[in-house]
Amino acid sequence: MRGVCYTGKKTDTFNVQEMVVDKNIKILIVDDFGTMRKVIRNLLKQGGYTNIIExxxxxxxxxxxxxxxxxxxxxxxNMPNMTGYELLKAVRADDDLPRVPFLMVTAEALQDNVVQAVKAGVDDYIVKPFTSEVLGAKIEKIIKKYNAQ
Amino acid sequence: MDVQYINPFLEGTINVLKTMAFVEPRVGKPFIKKDHRARGDISGIIGLTGVVNGSLALSFSEGCITRIVSNMLGEEITAMNGDIQDAVGEITNMVSGAARKKLEAMGISLQGAIPTVVTGKDHSICHVMAGPSIVIPFETDAGPFAVDVCMGENK
Known part of the structure; x- marks a missing residue:
């Protein structure tokens, strides 16, 4: 099995679409609802991702x-103290940080929210409710995009 | 209250519970509610503002919500606890978001507030708008729950 992390280098023999993502990547789940963090953690585990912090x-x-x-x-x-949108802007504005893949998961499906997040540099967007298949597919798509860059 | 507001909440509820909790609720006959009594043991309530104002409440029986949250978390929960309160808030938030997306497609753009959760036998639900609310009763294999919507035009 070929394991490729998004930080790994793409070789000439690799087809981007065929890359296998490293399931040991460290994933940070950010949500003010503890149950939602558990739900996402469970969905990630179903997809083989176990290196998770919250x-x-x-x-x-x-x-x-x-x-x-x-x-x-x-x-x-939507979170108290600092929203996900504010976090995204802070991460993207910090020159000391590498560009970390950022997936927004939210109940806010309004068009304005999507446009706002894309302008701020979000890599993709999932509207709740969602399945483990949808979450896994989004993660793989983003990681493959980073690998290809 | 205009009945066109109801279907997005009905469809949103079914979608959220099927996708996140693998529960397929059976919808009953909607009715108009004129009192404040909740039709469940725990309720999530969220305010909605925009071209119309109102609120949405989801009230679950204990059996129903313990099954839903057990399925969501992948662990067996047998009694009401903090996880259940937390999950009711999140489910309410998700149903609100799913319904508002459908309402937006109908030209009705609404913002959702932060949900609150109330528990206890015979607790009350006081909607933002005066007047009756429409209740959509649902049945599941683990017990009933109800969606309670009250919306009105801004004066």
Whole structure:
């Protein structure tokens, strides 16, 4: 089995669409609802991802991202203290941080929210409710995009 | 209250519970509710504002919500606890989001507030708008729940 992390280099023999993503990437789940963090953790486990940490809002998440290597962020939008949108903007504006893959998971499906998140540099967007298949497909698509860059 | 507002909440509820909790609720006959009594043991309530104002409440029986949350978390929960309160808030939030997306497609753009959760036998639900609400009763294999919507035009 070929394991490729998004930080790995693409070789000439690899077809981007055939890349297998590294299931050991460190994923940060950001959500103020503890049950939603558990639900996402369970869905990720179903997809084979087990290296997972959690944060209850954007402030805690930003500290985690600054203090350790996070390979992938899955964030809710509406949270107290610092929203997912504010977290995304802070991460993208910080020159000391590499561009970390950022997936927004939210109940906010309004068109304006999607446009706002895309402008701020989100890699993709999932509207709740969603299945483990949808979550897994989005993660793989984003990681493959980073691998191809 | 205009009945066109009801279907998005009905469809949103079914979609959220099927997708997140693998529960297929059976819809009953909607009715108009004129009192404040909740039709369940725990309720999630969320305010909605925009071209119309109102609120949405989901009220679950204990048996129904313990099954739903057990399925969502992948672990057996047998009694009401913090996880259940948390999940009711999140389910309410998701149903609100799913319904508002459908309403937006109908030209009705609404913002959702932060949900609150109330528990206890015979608790009350006081909607933002005066007047009756429409209740959509549902049945599941683990017990009943109800969706309670009250919407009105801005004056």
């Amino acid at each position: 944060a209850e809002d954007g402030v805690v998440a930003f500290k985690e991202i600054k203090s350790q290597k996070i390979d992938f962020v899955i964030s809710d939008w």
